[in-house]
Amino acid sequence: MTERLSAQIAFLKRADMLKMVERANVLLNQSRPENSAEHSWHxxxxxLVMAPLAGPDVSIDRVIRMLLLHDLVEIVVGDHPIHLETxxxxxxxxxxxxxxxxxxxLPRDQAQTFLxxxxxxxxxxxxxxxxxxxLxxxxxxxxxxxxxxxxxxHVKIARANLDGGRAAYLSQVFPLAYHHATALLAGSPTEENAFSTRIAFLAEADKLKSVVRASRLMAGDRFENSAEHSWHIMLYAWVLAExxxxxxxxxxxxxxLLxxxxxxxxxxDHPIYGQVNHAEQEAMEQAAAQRLFGLLPDMQQAHFTDMWLEFEAAKSTDARFAKAVDRFQTPIANLENGGGSWADYNVTLAQLKARVEPSITAGAPELWNWLHPQLAAFFQSFEATPLDA
Structure with a gap:
């Protein structure tokens, strides 16, 4: 089992590199290029949001899995914008x-499934x-x-894409999206429909790409954002579900996790090693959930809120495993990048175990059994030289 788990972790480490692949698109706030990991999360x-508009023969669960994987090859070949000659x-x-x-x-069985x-x-x-x-x-x-x-x-490229490019076929296969896009391009009033009522939430969600976390990428050259983190731990959960x-x-x-x-x-973002007023944080997050999910139609608002609350409570087996993965991913990155957030917050092994071990062992004790010896070895190597030295 250790060999199998090590192979799975090797794949997940390599996947971290998707966060460094820049796309031609920029964030909604125009601040920087989007990367392929946060694009995959979005x-x-x-x-998930457009599921009610899918045909009866579509499995949204399989669609989500496809989209988590679809751009991984860009780690090797890069992004190729549609408007450039290729x-x-x-x-x-x-x-x-x-x-x-x-x-x-990955292990052979998972490699074949994913491929x-x-x-x-x-x-x-x-x-x-x-x-x-x-999508x-x-x-x-x-x-x-x-x-x-x-x-x-970018507007010019979008117009050409709709007029005769890859997106032109939306007029036949997804007319609600096509007509909403053409109305926005024309600056015309947009008719409210099952597609347009969901766009406000999806546009607002783009802001998660600008929420900077305390953890760094494995390469260590910048801090991770919450959108690409969410994509990565979804991949972690899928690969490590067994x-x-x-x-x-x-x-x-x-x-x-999405x-x-x-x-x-x-x-x-509130780092687990930072000084946090938990009551205040919980109130802020409750208000945020109410505002953000409130942008959705009523049924989805209720469903998404329930899923978020279930994760937060960590009482169900699904939520406990999700929490375990959420605690497992950052230590893997920190082991690769020389300490990462542990160095920034002067974290000791005892503090790490107190904050991380309970959540991991509650949902996936095998993961803690694999991780703990590596943590012990890492911190032992810094006994003479502090992490922040």
């Missing part, structure tokens, strides 16, 4: 090789893949069109 959120056949071959390499880090799902998305033949592709066409469009002051070149203490519904866990940090848009 697309998974699009899938040898698409050559790129497809390079992406296939990259997929085989990356998923090949097959990625190939299904690329082939765009099944109802699940087709809906995932539709992948929509999100960049509306990231431009919902901005208060989008770059003129190590859960009790039987879990993996797709419910993924939905919890939503769990949304409240940080209003309430901010």
């Amino acid at each position: 697309l998974a959120l699009w899938a 040898d698409w056949d050559h790129l497809a071959e390079a992406e296939q090789a990259a997929a085989s390499e990356l998923f090949g880090l 097959s799902l990625w190939q299904e998305f690329e082939s765009d033949q099944t109802p699940d893949a087709q809906f995932a592709k539709i 992948d066409r929509c999100q960049p469009l509306f990231q431009v069109l919902c901005a208060s002051d989008p770059h003129p070149d 190590h859960a203490q009790s039987e879990i519904n993996v797709d419910r866990v993924l939905q919890m 939503l769990h940090d949304i409240v940080e848009i209003d309430a901010g």
Whole structure:
């Protein structure tokens, strides 16, 4: 089991590099380019929010999994904007090789499952893949069109994409999105419908990409944001689900983790080693959940709020595993980047165990059994030289 878990962790470490792949799109606030990890998180959120608009033969759970994986190959081949001249056949071959390499880090059974799902998305033949592709066409469009002051070149690309590019087919397969996009481009009043009533929430969710956490990327060159963190721990939960203490519904866990940090848009990130007034923090997060989920239609508002509250309470087996993964990911990164947030907050091994061990062992004790010896060895190496020296 140790060898299998180590292989799974090796894959998850490599996946961290997706956070450094810049896309042609920029954030809604125009502050910087979007990266492919936070884009993948946002697309998974699009899938969950737009689920009522999917066909009856579409499994949203499978769509979410596809979207978590779909851009991983960009770790190797990079992002290729649709408006630039590209040898698409050559790129497809390079992406296939990259997929085989990356998923090949996993144990054989998982490698085949992940590769097959990625190939299904690329082939765009099944109802699940087709809906995932539709969302992948929509999100960049509306990231431009919902901005208060989008770059003129980006508007030009969006217009061309709708008029005769990859997104033109939305007029046939997702007309609600197509007509809303064309109305925004024309500056015309937009008719409220099942699509448009969900866009405000998805646009607001873009702000999670600007919430900076105390943890750093494994490369250590910058702090992680809460959107890419959410994507990464969803991947952690999927890959490591077999190590859960009790039987879990993996797709419910993924939905919890997809939503769990949304409240940080209003309430901010609060490092577990920082000085926090917990009552005040809880009140802020409750208010944030009410405002943000309140942007959605009533049924989704209630469902999303319930999922978020379940995660926070950590009473169900699904929530306990989700919490375990949320506590497990940052120590893996800190071990790779020389201490990370432990150095910033002068954390001792005893403090780390007190804050992290209970949550991990409650949901996935095998993960703690794997992690603890590495933590002990890391902190022992700093007995003579403090982490902040």
